[in-house]
Amino acid sequence: MQGHGYGQPVKQPPHTAWLVLLRVLFVAIGLFSIGFLAWTMLLRLAAVTRRSLDWGLFIAVLAADILSITLLAGEPGDEIHTSSGYVGLFLLLFTLVAAIAYYLAADVRHFLQRQQAYAAQRTAQAAYAYPGPANPYTAATVPTPPAMPVGPHTPPPMPHTPVPRPPLTTPPPQRPAPSHIDQVRAELDELSDYLRKHDGRPGGHEGGR
Known part of the structure; x- marks a missing residue:
């Protein structure tokens, strides 16, 4: 028994430009032959289609x-003067116009039709070469990740809990160094000594006269 086979293969049609x-x-x-070679169009058409109708035409x-x-x-x-000549000319022109219209x-x-048949054949071949899943209900939709191997004495991994950090405290303001106070105190003592010496000079107080 044969499986699903194909019919007669359809050849790829020539390019549209050709x-x-x-x-x-x-x-x-x-x-250009004024209709005397109009039969060449029907000959080419009959050779391509191979239909009895086209051969008869x-x-x-x-x-x-x-x-x-x-x-x-x-x-x-050289000129047409008789009715038979006019009939021949009319028959020639009518055959030319009819042959062109039918040929095209x-x-x-x-x-x-050949292009459509060729496209359908390519689609059927692609579908036959890459069939879909047999049962869509049993097809896996989400891949399952592989399980991690766990030894017999290996404890399960514990969840990592972040350790809270203590809040940052502002350092207390530093007191000025005692050396600066001593320097100010020394300057005040020097100023007091200078004022005493200045007051102890003779004639220093005009109000003691």
Whole structure:
């Protein structure tokens, strides 16, 4: 028995710039040939899509171009004078316009479907390569940390309690050193001695006469 398999693999479509270049090229071939080579657009489309409808339209456009060329070739001169010539010209221009419109619409739709199929195939391959958990209810949502090995005689770690620190106290103001008081006292004694000596001089007190 086979497992979940894939269908026919879808090839990656060409780059968009390359596709646009091909479309412009084939449309230009039909326009510059005045419709005589309009069948080339349907031939390229039928070769890409490989559908029976596109092959049938290619044969129809080719037959219409051949018929229009035959009618235009039956004109006696370079200009169109007969009804068959006008019919051939109308058939040629109508086939050119219809071929361009159908070719562009069908080519764009075909490669757009291929791009969508290729993107869906890549998404399915990525989902198959990386499957999700089988049971979402049993899937672990939070990882469990590994348990620390504890010996038979190892006590469990005690919680660390911060030790409160004593409040900072402001140191008491320092008293001035006694040397400064002694210096002031000595200066006062010297001043007192000086005043005594000054008062003890003769003629020091004019009021003792």
